[in-house]
Amino acid sequence: MSELLLDMMNECDKDIGFMSDYDNPTRQYGCYFQQQFRHPMNKTDPNSPTIRESTWNAYLNGINRTNLQILDSVTVLKLLFDQTDPTKCIGVSYEYKGEMCTAIARKEVILSAGVFDTPKLLQLSGVDPEAWLEPFGIQVVANNAEVGRNFADQMAIYMAFETTEQVPALPWGADTCGWLLNSGLKPSNKNWTDVQIYCYSRFPALTLDFPIVGYDQILAYSQPPIPFVTFLVFNTQPEAQGFVKIQSLSPYDRPRIDHGWHNLSKYDQNNLQYGVDFVRNMTRSTEW
Template sequence: MQEFDYIVVGAGSAGCVLADRLSENGRHSVLLLEAGGSDRRFWIKLPIGYGRVFYDERVNWKFETEPDAGLGGRSSYWPRGKVVGGSSSINALLYVRGLPHDFDDWRDGGASGWSWDDVRPYFEKVERRIALDETSEGSGPLQITNVARRAHRANRHFFAAAEEMGLERTADFNGNAPEGVGTYDITTRGGMRHSAADAFLRPALKRRNLALLTHARVRRVTFDGKVATGVEYERNGVVESVRARGEVILSGGAIASPGLLQISGVGPAPLLARLGIPIVKDNPAVGGNLQDHIAISYLYEASEPTLNNQLAPWWGKLRAGLQYAMARSGPLSLSVNQCGGFVRSHPKAARPDLQLYFNPVTYTTAPSGKRPIINPDPFPGFVVSFQPARPTSRGRVDIASPDIATPPRIEPRYLSTNEDLDKVVAGGRLMQAMVATKAMRKLIRVPIEPDVETLDEAGLVADFRARAGSVFHPTSSCRMGREGEDAVVGPDLKVFGLSKLRVVDASVFPNITSGNTNAPTIMLARKAADAILRDA
């Protein structure tokens, strides 16, 4: 049986960072196990290829939630990366640290050492930021690009509308003044996606002390009493075991990590007993506290050309393709999510509580086929969208079978608190005010039903329940906190009651951050790696 100092399960955003950092000094052997395959695919590397991998089962787990009462009994689609780089290889590329109070709330909730002052240096360690003038700041491995000058000109109407409304303007969501509206930074390098695999893992694989196994699905963590000794995985139909001299580190994300704990005997005792799984550690919090962002979009036909005009017709696709091939520029080099911001739903709000998106593109035709492709509409259109930044509803994710190949039961329990319902109404009112501005009136030709301006308070909630969907930010299902207080790991990310086992990914967030979750996941892994090395 092979042995390594560290076994990292999952080559997603966190796993790639851990593999890089833990192998860096050359003193530790590291095995990285990934259930998916290679990320060397054209549609992954092309920034706007997001629409091609969104439903592609070759690189995407394509999870479905249970019917959710908060959404009127609808299920939600939850894409997650099944590929090297994880969801950083298939996401919409936005890089958003979150707001400083998010991390102070982590500290106050029992995650000592994870305040904004504690985590900010670790964001800076991973970042190399490319400004508008092409100058760079920072020497980290991950390239983050400011694309404000390359964003679609239709965005000017959004900024003018925000100014009419008195909303703040920010030049940098990741800077000292993140509140306001602006253009989102994206993780690209030379016009191509710069995933966690590109930034951290690929350079590290040159080291002899790091091994990567793809198409290796971990079946369970092995234990000697309360001590994690290694993992059992299946690859090419063969079951293998591997031992960890140091630690086993789960980095499968907010869906896979709690599932792997449960199937290994760590989780709610009634669930494990019902499924016939021997109990190693009873902890009802494993799989609990699940959080996600949920958003609604309002669509409009536009009075001037948008990205639809560039990407819907064949000649537009050809032109954009040539522009990208020749200069790695143009619409194919950008995210579909171009601008938005963090704003207060009303002037008396204590802090920004809504995240906004403005996209100069619409998709109203449902894609079909085995691997559906999302295509823009054949008319000019745009989207305004909002999500409650810090939802308070919490759900669960649990295994449905002792067989790890069986899809889990995901219960988001969206809109299960009055506070979240209040934010739905507040966000709807803000959208009504925005589309009523003179600036937006210039861009709107006609609303695509339903028209948000016609909805009263009850109508806003009913429409949200009927149409809102996940923004694909699952977190907190193995939350970090104090032992005995509905948590799975401590601030050191060690699993309570067990030895030589940690969880390092978005599942340990004490609560969801205000924005997109890829950046804080990368930060968390970088900070965790230093703690692991100190212990060594």
């Protein structure tokens, strides 16, 4: 975030009674450029002391391992199951540089294809109730009624404000900070958060026609200073649930995605209202 906005945030936090310290013991805060995690010093000891780590020393340092092979621009077509034990996944079929390939696992297959493609691959491979697979002629391997269900996505509201000064804008995503808050709408302990608020030094309409590009190109994107600041209010614990469901036999086709937002509960509505009121209260503070 630009220094101008960051200074304003720190001051208005004091005005409305919040601590600016991300590591304070009473409230959880999140910040885009301070995300780290803890790693146990001794993985075999559940009570081992932990140390702070980042993506660099946890993942990128291991990229040169001799027993690690990474393929990019690959499309997984289907999961392969043992013919003698249909419940055991033994590999995957995939398309790589125009060729159809097969990878057989020595020990196990770990499916981590994201919220949308994970259920899509399972359904294309026969893991789902028969009612969803029968219209496509897919044989049921495992009747699992949870695949593609219970889909809960964060709903959000943009709030854009015109400023009296030109706000410096940094590369995409680098000028972002956020709060994690507890709305108090549900009984919980003080560390349970259900509202997240991001702040950007840009106007959201500038990104509506943003092209589909690689993440590195997004980070390199920048724009001149503008007289706008935008807040993005998230409901991080929505009650609304939808589903993800295949629409064809092709692994290249996108699945149908239903967020379940057409009938929001009172909690979901009040949660977003809490975040909107919080932003309005903050922008009325002395610093703003």
